[in-house]
Amino acid sequence: MAIGACIEGFNSVIRPVIYIDATYLKARTKGVLLVVVCKDGNEMIYPLAFGFANSECTELWIWFLKKLYKLIQYPDRVLLVSDRHNGIFNAMEAIFPDAAHRICAYHLA
Template sequence: MTDMRDKHNINPSYNKAYKSKDYALNNVVGDSWESFKMLHAYFHMLKKCNPGTITEIKADRKNRFKYGFMALEACIEGSNTVIWQIIVVDATHLNSKTRDVLLVMMCKDGNEMIYPLTFRFANFECSKSWTWFLKQLCGVILKPELLLIILDQHTSISNGMKAIFPDAIHGICAYHLANNL
């Protein structure tokens, strides 16, 4: 709206500016909902080009996208051989019409750099989605009993951790704890 006003002396309403932006984005990158239909093909090619990669898609009863999981073979191999079994779990909300959530698990390598382990996206963050994600992760980690998992205090994550990794040590993220205080 500011660009239109400053560059062209036009004052569009918020609704008109939003619809115009949405229309332009759909023409450039495509519709957000339609992109999920291409996920099966993308995961197929990902596994074909990266043998050992694990992908999974879960749909609801009407065959609509619900959850997606991806662990690249190089990340799996590295996390099971050279990376400490300390995993940080967090989520972020994606900025799209679909209001999806990106859930990530990562470690730190020997150079103190962030090492991605798995990615998961879901239509929302809840105990069922986290439990599904953690079940997929369980198939990736060789020694789940040696894990130290650091997470925020989100109830959904805690519920999933207790159900899938009951013997793993759970810790609270100091950053999230400080922000909550």
Template sequence: MLEQSNPETITKIETDSPNRFTYGFMALGACVEGFNTVIRSVITIDATHLKVKTLGVLLVSVCKDGNEMIYPLAFGFINYECTKSRTWFLKRLREVILYPEHMMIVSD
């Protein structure tokens, strides 16, 4: 429904064999369009652990606009933080960036 009501929005969901949630990705179309046209090509990615029944990790990728304000680009929801899940998120992020060869990504 998010993709239907927001043009150019990209969402991906991945599940494991018993059809349980593993990874999720969301990039709102307006944010992607703005990033690909006028925003600086430096992306910062950070993660925070969710303190709910299912646990998991929220990944957030942001950059700065021309006024030095934080500009959201994409969000990821993963079951736990590891190389495989971060790689999955980065691959989805690369799909929304028009010129990935000109990007700089900063992460912890």
């Protein structure tokens, strides 16, 4: 799910740095929450898109990032930051081949 106002804001005024990650849900339903966020001018978290899935795998990330790719005005000018999970990394290479990819400093430590 992507909120139209957030996508419009990203395409017009937000720095083109996108943070991608997932977290496991521990509720009764289990699963994974996929999250794509940015930071606004005040260094606050700016939501871009999110989704729910049964598990984290390359095919899922490819599907998710294809949807994101269609929403971004200049996808070749973004910087993608992730924890280098194999599924995320493979999907970024397949869907955003011209974009810069970096690893999160927190996960690097």
